[in-house]
Amino acid sequence: xxxxxxxxxxxxxxxxxxxxxxxxxxxxxxxxxxxxxxxxxxxxxxxxxxxxxxxxxxxxxxxxxxxxxxxxxxxxxxxxxxxxxxxxxxxxxxxxxxxxxxxxxxxxxxxxxxxxxxxxxxxxxxxxxxxxxxxxxxxxxxxxxxxxxxxxxxxxxxxxxxxxxxxxxxxxxxxxxxxxxxxxxxxxxxxxxxxxxxxxxxxxxxxxxxxxxxxxxx
Amino acid sequence: xxxxxxxxxxxxxxxxxxxxxxxxxxxxxxxxxxxxxxxxxxxxxxxxxxxxxxxxxxxxxxxxxxxxxxxxxxxxxxxxxxxxxxxxxxxxxxxxxxxxxxxxxxxxxxxxxxxxxxxxxxxxxxxxxxxxxxxxxxxxxxxxxxxxxxxxxxxxxxxxxxxxxxxxxxxxxxxxxxxxxxxxxxxxxx
Numbered sequence: 001x002x003x004x005x006x007x008x009x010x011x012x013x014x015x016x017x018x019x020x021x022x023x024x025x026x027x028x029x030x031x032x033x034x035x036x037x038x039x040x041x042x043x044x045x046x047x048x049x050x051x052x053x054x055x056x057x058x059x060x061x062x063x064x065x066x067x068x069x070x071x072x073x074x075x076x077x078x079x080x081x082x083x084x085x086x087x088x089x090x091x092x093x094x095x096x097x098x099x100x101x102x103x104x105x106x107x108x109x110x111x112x113x114x115x116x117x118x119x120x121x122x123x124x125x126x127x128x129x130x131x132x133x134x135x136x137x138x139x140x141x142x143x144x145x146x147x148x149x150x151x152x153x154x155x156x157x158x159x160x161x162x163x164x165x166x167x168x169x170x171x172x173x174x175x176x177x178x179x180x181x182x183x184x185x186x187x188x189x190x191x192x193x194x195x196x197x198x199x200x201x202x203x204x205x206x207x208x209x210x211x212x213x214x215x216x217x218x
Numbered sequence: 219x220x221x222x223x224x225x226x227x228x229x230x231x232x233x234x235x236x237x238x239x240x241x242x243x244x245x246x247x248x249x250x251x252x253x254x255x256x257x258x259x260x261x262x263x264x265x266x267x268x269x270x271x272x273x274x275x276x277x278x279x280x281x282x283x284x285x286x287x288x289x290x291x292x293x294x295x296x297x298x299x300x301x302x303x304x305x306x307x308x309x310x311x312x313x314x315x316x317x318x319x320x321x322x323x324x325x326x327x328x329x330x331x332x333x334x335x336x337x338x339x340x341x342x343x344x345x346x347x348x349x350x351x352x353x354x355x356x357x358x359x360x361x362x363x364x365x366x367x368x369x370x371x372x373x374x375x376x377x378x379x380x381x382x383x384x385x386x387x388x389x390x391x392x393x394x395x396x397x398x399x400x401x402x403x404x405x406x407x408x
Contacts, residue, residue: 021246021387025331029239069299076292084288099338102291106331108243174402175237179395183388190383 010132016109017140018189023109028178037145045134047078052118056126079105221352228356235364236398241332255369259362270354273337294337
């Protein structure tokens with residue numbers, strides 16, 4: 001697979017949230033605002049990229065039986081770094097995200113990328129893969145947080161965007177709204193991927209017809 | 219009395235799945251049918267209550283005396299992973315039937331963030347040992363309740379005519395949203 005696809009496949013083709021339903025807990029829990037979604041996405045991407053790098057580097061040294069345990073320890077190390085840095089530099093953000101920052105360690109999307117990709121590929125590819133999957137996760141969190149913030153409190157990234165007459169939908173920033181918004185988002189993603197599939201199918205058919213016609217002419 | 223309040227607040231008012239979004243993966247993944255959902259729920263209650271005791275002991279008697287609180291993330295994940303392994307070995311030895319019915323769900327508990335969540339909440343809120351046990355039990359009961367409700371709804375949903383793009387995870391999330399709204403009715407009872 002070319003290097004560029006390693007990076008871009010995570011954004012849509014194997015998007016962890018929309019396609020695989022991984023990492024749903026943080027995606028639902030912290031996305032009260034676009035800013036929170038962005039922060040969580042960045043923290044997760046940081047952990048994912050660096051643990052992918054380390055795991056790809058040591059992939060030949062780790063015996064198969066203890067690989068999951070060693071992956072988890074490596075991930076836990078980077079999560080600790082993120083947690084401490086966030087507490088020191090952005091104490092407010094760290095307080096709003098609460099226990100969900102340390103909980104990155106059990107985010108199944110990270111372990112899935114390590115198990116499927118980083119433990120079987122060269123370090124550079126693993127880093128690209130981590131960036132792609134982390135980026136896909138970040139985009140979903142940002143869009144989800146943005147939608148909930150606009151509808152739930154009438155603001156976007158903290159500044160008011162809705163007309164003054166708009167009555168915020170309180171449910172959107174409550175737990176129920178998180179489930180509803182993500183459910184609708186996944187359905188939209190399904191519609192879009194079906195549309196893509198149909199288009200590809202049509203293109204393939206047209207190509208086949210073309211080759212038939214050519215053969216007939218010959 | 220306080221302990222009873224703590225149990226119900228962890229199980230129902232602040233339900234782990236529907237208000238804290240912990241343990242969503244098994245909640246979506248293992249809720250197709252009722253009986254595995256119940257098995258997984260019970261196994262989770264079991265692991266969760268043991269985890270709360272062990273992580274309380276480790277936090278208060280190892281990490282705090284040696285000022286190693288910054289190591290709590292790796293420490294807790296190791297505790298949980300080894301506990302799940304231990305429970306798995308014990309169940310296999312004690313009851314082959316139970317072991318077979320739990321199957322792959324037992325090892326999956328390691329990556330259930332609800333378990334890790336219990337460990338973090340009880341250190342953050344500085345619960346005593348009894349409170350921690352009750353909190354772990356309550357959180358497990360709440361998880362089982364949400365999972366059972368969801369599995370029963372999804373068994374009915376199989377018969378419904380769901381629009382194609384909503385089939386699978388999206389409709390499950392919408393149902394969970396409605397359940398979460400229903401559970402909001404319990405807010406403020408304390």
